[in-house]
Amino acid sequence: MTTRRMSTPEPTPAAPRQANWPLRMAVVLVLVVALLLLTAWAVRRAAPDDELARVIAAWQAPPPAPGANAFEHLWLIEWDLPEAQRAAVFADDRERTIEQANATAAAPAGSVPAPEYVSSAEGRFPRWALEDQPQLQCVRAEDACLSGLSEIEPEAWQRLEQAGGLRERIEAVHGFGHLRADDALHFASFASAATQRSHTTRIALAIAARTFREQSPVQGLSLACREVATARRFAGHSAHLIARMIKSSLLRASLRLVGELLAEYPLQAPLPTECALLAQPPEPEVGSMCAVAGAENRWMRHALLLAVEQGSADVWSADLGDPSSPLFDVGLSVQWHARALAWSCDQGVLEQVRSDDPAAIARVSQWPADPPVLQCIVNPVGCTLARVAQPDYSRYVARGMDDLAVLRMGQLLIQLREAQARGEDSDVALARLARPILNQRRWKLTKSGTLELEMYEVSRQATIAWPVPGSRVAAAND
Structure with missing residues (x-):
């Protein structure tokens, strides 16, 4: 009998399956990376929500403003320029200013000082420096305002009389509808014009006070009221937050002088027609920051694009690395900047501002400004920049x-x-009038006979005071 040998089956080779494993892993890894890149691309290119999109669309260009722009006039106000050469001089100044501004903006943060802009009119035409002219300080509580008129040196008045057509150019400022720099010009260039505007206001107030005291009270009051009208018109149409704050100070200075002149002006004397605007409610745009925030957002876009193109910028800290890195996205960063400023156009905030509700200040201080988490992951450098550059905007609202x-x-x-x-007692009249006009704002009549108004933004002064109309007529006549 023969014995049959059992044969064992040979094992299936595993080598081909093991050989495919790295390839499969590579495919999976490629797919994961592709999915992440696609997700990052989608997140970066995702459109903002409808409300923010409307705000950004409205901010693409400056809104219309009334009348002519006083920027060129104030830029060259110190020089006696033939009218035929004014446009050419300003065009040359503007070109050189933009070159300087872009060079400064492209330099690493803190590496170069702010540029000093010198007009091409310098040395070619007679110049009358505004800072050498008579000026009246009425901004701060400690400023003398009307009583400071006696402190102005006679030589300052003499310089103004000798300064060619300077006084006429200062008066011509009132013929302009607004004051703002175009987007191509650097902050510092606007600061130059804003400084000139500050000087012209203080000179105009000095002229109004002197006219009131030494020549004609009605004419002096007229000049002061005209300055208020221009200040409130300019305040409503600004290009930058800093400029808006400067205009705010000039508006208060003008109204303070008017109040002091009204205290020395007889109650029965008719007011000049230029003062009729004082009786009108304030224009809503005076309290709105929507257009100003739009200009800030356009400037941020310009600065960040410049950083990417040049490799540095004055808004870009060296700690952030290379701005052209794929870890930074300009579009998202500008969108975040717009979101942080969107309170300025929010209808709820605007209604609270117009009704003088201090809740608007708290609402803006708590406005969601942090970038969304997912967007932060795909734009980490921009996320760091956004979190570092988050000022407290609530004080601007205040x-x-x-x-x-x-x-x-x-x-x-x-x-x-x-x-x-009409013979009504001032206390009775105030009790009847104050609340409907001042809304929720706190005020009081002090023992010294001044009306003291509470301020919401108290970093400079907690209150502003005005004398009661007609309360100083007897003293002024002594």
């Missing part, structure tokens, strides 16, 4: 609301004066 309150105080002074002229 300042705008204070401007509206100051204008309403002008309304109150005019209506109080009318009531006094």
Whole structure:
């Protein structure tokens, strides 16, 4: 009998399956990376929500503004320029200024000082420096304002009289509808024009006070009221937050002088027609920061694009690395900047501002400004930049609301004066008039006979005071 041998089956080779494993892993890895890149691309290119999209669309260009722009006039106001050469001189200045501004903006943060802009008119035409002219300080509580008129040196008045057509050019400022720099010009270039505007306001207030005291009270009051009209018109149409704050100070200075002149102006004397605007409610745009925020956002876009193109910028810290890195996305960063400023166009905030509700200040201080988490992951450098550059915008809101309150105080002074002229007691008239005009704003009549108005933005002063109309007539006549 023969024995059959059992044969064992040979094992299936595993080598081909093991050989495919790295390939499969590579495919999976490629797919994962592709998916991540696609997700990052989609997140970076995702459109903002409808409300933010509307705000960004509205900010693509400056909104219309009334009348002519005073920027060129103020830029060259110190020089006696033939009218035929003014446009050419300004065009040359503008070209050189933009070159300087772009060079400064492209330099690493803190590496170069702010540029000093010198007009091409320098040395070619007679110049009368505004800072050498008579000026009246009425901005801060400690400023003398009207009583400071006696402190102006006679030589300053002589210089103004000898300064060619300077006084006429200062008066011509009132013929312009607004003051703002175009987007191509650097912050510092606007600061130059804003400084000139500050000087012209203080000179105009000095002229108004001197005219009131030494020549004609009605004419002096007229000049002061005209300065208020220009200040409130300019305040409503600004290009940058810093410029807006400068205009705010000039508006308050003008109204303070008007209040002091009304205290020395007889109650029965008719007001000049230029003062009629004081009785009108403030324009809503005086308290709004929407257009100003739009200009800030356009400037941020310009600065970040410049950083990517040049490899550095004055808004770009060296700690952030290379701005052209794939870890930075300009579009998302500009969108985040717009989101952080979107409160300025929010209807709810605007309604609170117009009603003088201080809740608007707290609302803006808590406005969601942090970038969304997913977007932060795909734009980490921009996320760091956004979190570092987050100023407290609520104080700008408070300042705008204070401007509206100051204008309403002008309304109150005019209506109080009318009531006094009819024989109504000032305390009774104030009790009747103050609340409807000043809304929720706190005020008080001090023992010294001044109306003291509370400010929401208190970093400079907690209150502003005006004398009661007609309260200093006897003293002025002594």
